Amino acid sequence: MAGARDRVLDAYETLLIEHGPGSTTLDAVAAAADVSKGGLLYHFASKDALVTGLLDRLRERSSADAAAIRSAPDGAVAYYIRTSAPGGAVPGGVTRSYLAVLRLADSTETGQAVRDALAVVHAEEYDALREELTDPVLAWLAQLVGDGLYLRTLTGTPLPPDLGVEELLARMRSYLPTE
Amino acid sequence: MAGARDRVLDAYETLLIEHGPGSTTLDAVAAAADVSKGGLLYHFASKDALVTGLLDRLRERSSADAAAIRSAPDGAVAYYIRTSAPGGAVPGGVTRSYLAVLRLADSTETGQAVRDALAVVHAEEYDALREELTDPVLAWLAQLVGDGLYLRTLTGTPLPPDLGVEELLARMRSYLPTE
DNA sequence: GTCTATATTCTGATAGAC
DNA sequence: GTCTATCAGAATATAGAC
Numbered sequence: 001m002a003g004a005r006d007r008v009l010d011a012y013e014t015l016l017i018e019h020g021p022g023s024t025t026l027d028a029v030a031a032a033a034d035v036s037k038g039g040l041l042y043h044f045a046s047k048d049a050l051v052t053g054l055l056d057r058l059r060e061r062s063s064a065d066a067a068a069i070r071s072a073p074d075g076a077v078a079y080y081i082r083t084s085a086p087g088g089a090v091p092g093g094v095t096r097s098y099l100a101v102l103r104l105a106d107s108t109e110t111g112q113a114v115r116d117a118l119a120v121v122h123a124e125e126y127d128a129l130r131e132e133l134t135d136p137v138l139a140w141l142a143q144l145v146g147d148g149l150y151l152r153t154l155t156g157t158p159l160p161p162d163l164g165v166e167e168l169l170a171r172m173r174s175y176l177p178t179e
Numbered sequence: 180m181a182g183a184r185d186r187v188l189d190a191y192e193t194l195l196i197e198h199g200p201g202s203t204t205l206d207a208v209a210a211a212a213d214v215s216k217g218g219l220l221y222h223f224a225s226k227d228a229l230v231t232g233l234l235d236r237l238r239e240r241s242s243a244d245a246a247a248i249r250s251a252p253d254g255a256v257a258y259y260i261r262t263s264a265p266g267g268a269v270p271g272g273v274t275r276s277y278l279a280v281l282r283l284a285d286s287t288e289t290g291q292a293v294r295d296a297l298a299v300v301h302a303e304e305y306d307a308l309r310e311e312l313t314d315p316v317l318a319w320l321a322q323l324v325g326d327g328l329y330l331r332t333l334t335g336t337p338l339p340p341d342l343g344v345e346e347l348l349a350r351m352r353s354y355l356p357t358e
Numbered sequence: 359g360t361c362t363a364t365a366t367t368c369t370g371a372t373a374g375a376c
Numbered sequence: 377g378t379c380t381a382t383c384a385g386a387a388t389a390t391a392g393a394c
Contacts, residue, residue, distance in 0.1 A: 042359060220370090
């Protein structure tokens, strides 16, 4: 069974994604992680420490994911777009942590730390995409499309009727330089 | 001078964008709008009513903006991408209200109302883009790029080095069917 | 390491004067 | 229409037992 510390971070992520920052009281996080509030505060001395813990884990997972983008059998763009689309997030992967942290891109005090962590993730993704797409404009375009999909996931907006991710991907492939 | 009611909504928008939902206490909003808390609560009986007021204004502005997209001299895509980019928001326009509401895409209770309002905006934008881009996949792609730029604005992530919006736009133009 | 109180601060909302 | 109190509830954090 996972350690209490990891259970707390997992519960925090889940609550952030499913119910938003407003619902992530220490009480609620502790309950979802099956620890008491006191137990939670033993591992994370304050709510800020909890946020910091989440950001640290995001950075770790981002590095791992950059490697995954590079070695994706289907190609970097395909891997990136698929994991960005609604439902494409894998437990234990970056996408989940990324979506959770996106919801924190506000909290006045820790705000700068959050934005810094997100900037690192964006930069690592961009570099990984650049390895397949030597054209910088195209790499940026691909990343923006992925971010657009993230935003749709974030807001729960339905996709346009009769359009799927695979159709989008096929179109983007047609813009890639042929090997 | 603007009525107190509008001043309150403007202040609420600004606080949401610049400091996030966590900082939008009734006290803070009232102070920023130069009214007392009691004065604010005269116009908006509760915090939920304040959110509803913001959503109503977003819907009004969205309809106005859809018309602006259609009649943009530079073309629908160019107008949409430019106003989505960091710094491209106009006071009184949709973009500002949209960015403010994006930060609310969590608040458990009013969450569904927020998502509904955002879905309306997305649908109106998409329809307006479709008028220039008859190809649905391309219209969706353009919208996702714009949303990606919104997300960058939201998180304050810097753009990739040596890349500007105009370069991005030029590339997208090359994908448009020639008239 | 984890739990049960308890203290303290903050936030949303009400009441009533002007 | 706008203001100044003031209250009730919730949330963070602490203290100390086990």
